Amino acid sequence: MNKPVWLKDYVMPTTKEEVPFGASNEAGFLVFKNAGFRSMKPSINTDVCIKCMMCWVYCPEGCIDKTGETLKIDYDYCKGCGICAKECPKQCISMVKEDEA
Ligand code: SF4
Numbered sequence: 001m002n003k004p005v006w007l008k009d010y011v012m013p014t015t016k017e018e019v020p021f022g023a024s025n026e027a028g029f030l031v032f033k034n035a036g037f038r039s040m041k042p043s044i045n046t047d048v049c050i051k052c053m054m055c056w057v058y059c060p061e062g063c064i065d066k067t068g069e070t071l072k073i074d075y076d077y078c079k080g081c082g083i084c085a086k087e088c089p090k091q092c093i094s095m096v097k098e099d100e101a
């Protein structure tokens with residue numbers, strides 16, 4: 001099978017400085033979209049968020065976008081693990097049922 005043109009090769013770090021800290025992928029750069037198994041999804045109360053970025057650091061999918069005024073979650077790639085909600089020091093991330101707003 002030919003490699004898709006958008007698929008990036010993983011470059012093995014040679015020094016500890018090259019090891020990525022936090023999310024190693026920018027939002028929207030993961031290979032596979034959510035497969036539909038997610039039953040809960042995170043919802044950020046941006047009025048309470050202090051932009052400490054703990055959720056961004058711990059998100060294993062790198063799907064929290066910090067480029068805008070407020071944080072946004074790329075639900076195409078969020079797997080609903082809830083780690084961001086667990087790590088948020090302000091408890092401003094709630095896990096809500098998939099079919100809730
Ligand atoms: S961990 Fe909580 S307070 Fe910190 S940036 Fe994320 S949502 Fe905001």
Ligand code: SF4
Nearest residue numbers: 059078079081082084
């Ligand atoms: S639920 Fe998991 S995958 Fe989704 S944004 Fe939070 S930490 Fe990332």
